[in-house]
Amino acid sequence: MINNDSLAILGGKPTFDKPLERYNSFGEEELNAANEVLRSGKLSYFLASWNEIPNIGGFYGGPKVQLFERLIEKHFNVKHAVTVNSWTSGLIAAVGAIGIEPGDEVIVTPWTMCASATAILHWNAIPVFVDIEDETFNINPDKIEEKISEYTKAIMVVDIFGQSADMEKINRIAKKYNLKVISDTAQAPNAMYKNHFAGTIADIGGFSLNFHKHIHTGEGGILVTNDDNLARRLQLIRNHGETIVDDMGVDDISNMIGYNFRLGEIEAAIGIEQLKKIDKLVERRVEVANKIREGLSSLKGLRMPILKPNCTHSYYAFPLIYDKNLTGVDRKVIYDALKAEGIPTDIDYPNLHMLPMYQRKIAYGKKGFPWSSDIYKGNVDYSKGICPVAEMLVAEKIMIISICDYEFSDKTIDMYINGFKKIWSNLDKLKSL
Numbered sequence: 238m239i240n241n242d243s244l245a246i247l248g249g250k251p252t253f254d255k256p257l258e259r260y261n262s263f264g265e266e267e268l269n270a271a272n273e274v275l276r277s278g279k280l281s282y283f284l285a286s287w288n289e290i291p292n293i294g295g296f297y298g299g300p301k302v303q304l305f306e307r308l309i310e311k312h313f314n315v316k317h318a319v320t321v322n323s324w325t326s327g328l329i330a331a332v333g334a335i336g337i338e339p340g341d342e343v344i345v346t347p348w349t350m351c352a353s354a355t356a357i358l359h360w361n362a363i364p365v366f367v368d369i370e371d372e373t374f375n376i377n378p379d380k381i382e383e384k385i386s387e388y389t390k391a392i393m394v395v396d397i398f399g400q401s402a403d404m405e406k407i408n409r410i411a412k413k414y415n416l417k418v419i420s421d422t423a424q425a426p427n428a429m430y431k432n433h434f435a436g437t438i439a440d441i442g443g444f445s446l447n448f449h450k451h452i453h454t455g456e457g458g459i460l461v462t463n464d465d466n467l468a469r470r471l472q473l474i475r476n477h478g479e480t481i482v483d484d485m486g487v488d489d490i491s492n493m494i495g496y497n498f499r500l501g502e503i504e505a506a507i508g509i510e511q512l513k514k515i516d517k518l519v520e521r522r523v524e525v526a527n528k529i530r531e532g533l534s535s536l537k538g539l540r541m542p543i544l545k546p547n548c549t550h551s552y553y554a555f556p557l558i559y560d561k562n563l564t565g566v567d568r569k570v571i572y573d574a575l576k577a578e579g580i581p582t583d584i585d586y587p588n589l590h591m592l593p594m595y596q597r598k599i600a601y602g603k604k605g606f607p608w609s610s611d612i613y614k615g616n617v618d619y620s621k622g623i624c625p626v627a628e629m630l631v632a633e634k635i636m637i638i639s640i641c642d643y644e645f646s647d648k649t650i651d652m653y654i655n656g657f658k659k660i661w662s663n664l665d666k667l668k669s670l
């Protein structure tokens with residue numbers, strides 16, 4: 238039933254009188270798993286050493302970390318999983334592991350969380366932004382080749398919102414130019430690209446386990462690869478590789494600047510329980526998205542997310558395209574009206590190349606390193622206008638529902654949809670705002 242009460246933005250009663258409940262996928266299983274580790278007192282077994290010390294630990298971490306990794310390998314059908322303490326750490330490890338040199342260029346999309354690009358800068362390499370497709374919002378493969386230069390070494394693909402990028406085309410380009418591919422699949426666990434899990438058809442891929450993802454451990458990340466050498470390099474970067482390469486007999490010590498990117502036993506124990514639920518948790522997000530699609534698809538001026546053939550979507554988010562020409566109401570007014578109803582959406586998606594860091598080329602220190610240094614011979618351009626589709630969508634059209642942030646019971650979904658409908662049945666009143 239459509240709620241025709243007066244709009245909250247015009248002084249009426251809001252659809253929701255309190256904030257939506259935060260998504261919570263934890264139950265007794267996670268509590269018990271975390272408690273078991275706490276009671277043992279053994280919260281980590283990692284040592285920055287190649288030698289295992291019985292009962293103390295070693296290079297590969299503790300039993301929960303190692304079990305979690307083996308279960309991830311089985312679930313995602315990959316040869317190696319390497320857990321890390323955040324997906325930001327995972328991305329840094331991935332860029333280092335593929336052998337990026339200072340001054341190399343790595344292609345990435347402006348529509349991602351900032352860490353995808355800063356992981357590149359982290360190794361004193363240069364992010365080069367390529368525009369997105371307006372259907373999936375992932376990198377547009379047809380725009381990649383024009384940005385490849387003699388300095389390009391890799392492509393960082395991002396499966397934004399929950400649907401895989403066009404990996405066949407991207408891998409074909411990578412092969413042609415001898416580039417490595419990293420897949421930032423933070424938002425798309427369990428999404429399928431043909432017969433493969435998104436994230437598993439790149440040299441290195443992986444997932445975030447931060448608190449607003451489908452499955453989570455508070456903070457954490459998962460790297461996956463089918464390459465033995467890359468797996469070893471990821472493990473070394475995760476765990477102070479510089480102190481270990483000698484004992485391990487590793488020849489290529491490039492980028493073996495080790496870190497502590499190690500996941501704790503409590504997080505791994507929680508991760509094991511979350512992984513058991515991943516199919517159900519993602520299925521529920523898909524169900525939520527489908528109900529929202531059904532409820533909103535008749536509203537004029539709103540385009541529902543487009544699903545690519547042979548792909549599934551895990552709906553971390555539900556991206557809508559808004560067309561003011563069909564409603565006569567500014568997107569910002571709709572956004573404010575929804576917000577007044579207690580319906581959170583997001584229209585300020587950041588175009589990464591527009592961040593001050595790229596506009597001013599200030600990252601390390603004040604002198605423009607690495608762009609201005611001798612190690613970089615290219616001439617990357619971050620001007621407004623380099624990614625016209627991404628920029629136009631942020632300026633005028635995108636409206637995102639964060640499916641993974643909220644609990645979304647069936648009742649909440651119905652109210653959410655009714656809140657939209659209430660606004661759409663009162664568009665005339667909003668035209669003058």
Ligand SMILES: Cc1ncc(COP(=O)(O)O)c(C=O)c1O
Pocket residue numbers: 323324325326349350352353395421423424445446447456457458
């Ligand atoms: C696409 C993408 N990349 C990277 C990250 C960083 O992950 P984390 O928060 O686990 O460091 C996120 C987190 O939201 C993300 O969505």
